[in-house]
Amino acid sequence: MNLDNALQRLHDALTAEINEQIEAFKAEMKAAEQANEPPKQPLPDDDEYLITREQAARRYGLAQRIFDQLYRNDPEFPSMRVGKRVMVHRQEADKYFTQRLGEYIDVQ
Numbered sequence: 001m002n003l004d005n006a007l008q009r010l011h012d013a014l015t016a017e018i019n020e021q022i023e024a025f026k027a028e029m030k031a032a033e034q035a036n037e038p039p040k041q042p043l044p045d046d047d048e049y050l051i052t053r054e055q056a057a058r059r060y061g062l063a064q065r066i067f068d069q070l071y072r073n074d075p076e077f078p079s080m081r082v083g084k085r086v087m088v089h090r091q092e093a094d095k096y097f098t099q100r101l102g103e104y105i106d107v108q
Contacts, residue, residue: 050087053079059090060097 051059057067071077071086078092 049090050080050082051090051093053086053088056088056090056093060093 053067053071054064057064060067062070071079071088076096078089078096079086080089081087
């Protein structure tokens with residue numbers, strides 16, 4: 001009977017220690033997530049929202065080079081220069097890709 005009691009106390013002690021370690025790990029993970037989380041900012045209205053050509057290439061699942069050729073060679077592509085950067089009107093680009101490649105591309 002003493003052996004059973006000793007085993008039970010050991011089990012309880014190990015369980016408590018493991019639970020403490022799990023809680024500490026959860027707290028560390030939460031703190032790390034909060035530290036890496038960008039500040040939450042409201043997005044502008046879709047009508048005013050421009051994205052970079054890099055963001056657009058990722059959004060439409062295209063290689064950067066293919067996307068660059070597309071916006072350079074198609075005068076109807078909804079892009080504009082802002083300073084030295086090429087910006088893409090997100091809502092108009094969604095329409096552009098849906099009309100031309102709707103069944104082949106997933107607009108996210």
